[in-house]
Amino acid sequence: MHTRFSRRTGLTALAALLIGGPLSGRAEKRYGPGVTDTEIKIGNTSPYSGPGSAYGAIAKMHAAYFRMVNEKGGVNGRRINYLSYDDALSPPKTVEQTRKLVEQDQVLAVFNSVGTAANLAVQKYLNNKKVPQLLIGAGSTRLIDPKTFPWTIGWQPTYHSEGAIYAKYILANIPDARVAILSQNDDFGRDYVGGLKAGFGDKAKSLIVSETTYEPTDATVDSQILKMKALGANVLVNITTPKFAAQTIKKVAEVGWKPTHFLTSISISMGAVMRPAGLENGQGIISAAYLMEATDDRWKDYPEMREWNAFMDKYLPDANKADWMNVFGYVAAQALVHVLQQCGDDLSRENLMKQAASMKNVRFKLMLPGIFANSSDKNFFPVRQLQMVRLNGQKWEPFGAVMGSEE
Structure with missing residues (x-):
């Protein structure tokens, strides 16, 4: 009986190798909520109304960028399903909309939501639920504490x-x-x-x-x-x-x-x-x-700025190219796609946070020269450099050296 069992096991193993099964050495797929073989569901809250409505342009840019990514085949073959709700930059509304994203829509993560007070209002909830609060659109140092809030990672300089x-x-x-x-x-x-x-x-x-x-x-x-x-x-x-x-x-x-x-x-x-x-x-x-100004003539012949202008003409033709929020949203969306690509087929929430905290000298298109994204398990603010600028005529002119954060 023992010999028969061993032979059967051997044949099973051989068959698995031939058809590329789990014994073939290929990584197992691991999916968190909102992920299938064809889709990654990402959530966001933004102020499309109210006194902070100017920031709504950021989420509109996200949606346009992900539409482009999906048209090109998605991320590792999966399309990004981006769900963004209006919170009017009101913390109680942010709580309501974030709960909807997590509990009803079952998103994998909440990405680049805007505002210090808004992000603070949902931080404990998201961390208790172990939902990534990913690349947040706020630079408050109070929000970032990897030990206390391991599911919250920033993006911009503090x-x-x-x-x-x-x-x-x-x-x-x-x-x-x-x-x-x-x-x-x-x-x-x-x-x-x-x-x-x-x-x-x-x-x-x-x-x-x-x-x-x-x-x-x-x-x-x-x-x-x-x-x-x-x-x-x-x-x-x-x-x-x-x-x-x-x-x-x-x-x-x-x-x-x-x-x-x-x-x-x-x-x-x-x-x-x-x-x-x-x-x-x-x-x-x-x-x-830390980002290029789209209307600054210095950058007009840069290939990445030409690419951005072509993107805007196709995907956001009615948007204001002079609005810095569009550049901010474009760069943040690149960062999310980078993190998702790094995840491969392990699209668990745990691996998403691990990859977000593993950026090494990554420069995303439209970042100023000399500025890079770096993150680690101890550094949850990936962008930590700034260039001082002065308004001269119709553009922001840089002066001095790129300055790094000491935090």
């Missing part, structure tokens, strides 16, 4: 590190600085302010003459600007989202205030901020960037 870079520049170049800070009254604003103060060190108290906040639901920030000007500030650090950034730039010019003006990198879009504010009002504003 707000804290950007604030510290501005502080370093002010200390080196403006000896008589009297700094006014305008920031959103939430974790997004507090993270920038924390980085700025950390960069100033023990000089923070003597340098900062005004700390003023606004609420996302405010109609304008006019009163805050008048107050900061009256205090004699000659440096303005403008930590605002696109709607309020455009308002601030315009109002500063209207009241004849001429501070050295620093603007957060998330609000440097030509289409959504600078042109609505009036380019003449923004000349000389200083910011930081």
Whole structure:
């Protein structure tokens, strides 16, 4: 009986080898929720409405990019089924829509959802469910803690590190600085302010003459600007989202205030901020960037910019090419496709996180020269470099060296 059993087992093994079965050495397929042989279901929440609606362009870009990928055969033969819901940048709505994505739609991961408060609102839920909160569209250091929240991985440079870079520049170049800070009254604003103060060190108290906040639901920030000007500030650090950034730039010019003006990198879009504010009002504003500006003539002959323009003409013909959000969404979508490709046939949630935390000097198209994505089990912010830029005419001109985060 024992001999007969062994022979049968041997024949079974031989047959498996001939037909390419599990004993042939090929990797087993491992699928998480939302994955089949032909599909990968990815979720997202974005503000298509409300005061943060400018950010809705990012998710529209994702959808267009994945449509292109699907038309070319998908990722390892699987099409991306992208489900994106409007959360109006309201945390309670983000919770509602994220639960729908996870519990009803059964997505593999929630990808590049926008906003610090929105991502914080669903972080514990997603981590408890062991659902990847993947390449989030926020730079708050509070969101990223690989030990406590192993299912949340960031994407862009941190707000804290950007604030510290501005502080370093002010200390080196403006000896008589009297700094006014305008920031959103939430974790997004507090993270920038924390980085700025950390960069100033023990000089923070003597340098900062005004700390003023606004609420996302405010109609304008006019009163805050008048107050900061009256205090004699000659440096303005403008930590605002696109709607309020455009308002601030315009109002500063209207009241004849001429501070050295620093603007957060998330609000440097030509289409959504600078042109609505009036380019003449923004000349000389200083910011930081890690992505190319699509309307900058310096890049027009780069093959990847020509490719982007052709992509826009075909897949988003009505979109504003001057809107920086479209570049942001395009690069983030590339990063997701890269991670999915690296997963191969192991499309479990565990392997998705492992691959997202395994980027090694990856440069995605439209990243500025010298800037790369790197991640590891201890580094959950893949993009950690910035290039300082200054508005000159109709473009952001880089100056100085690429600066890396020390975080």
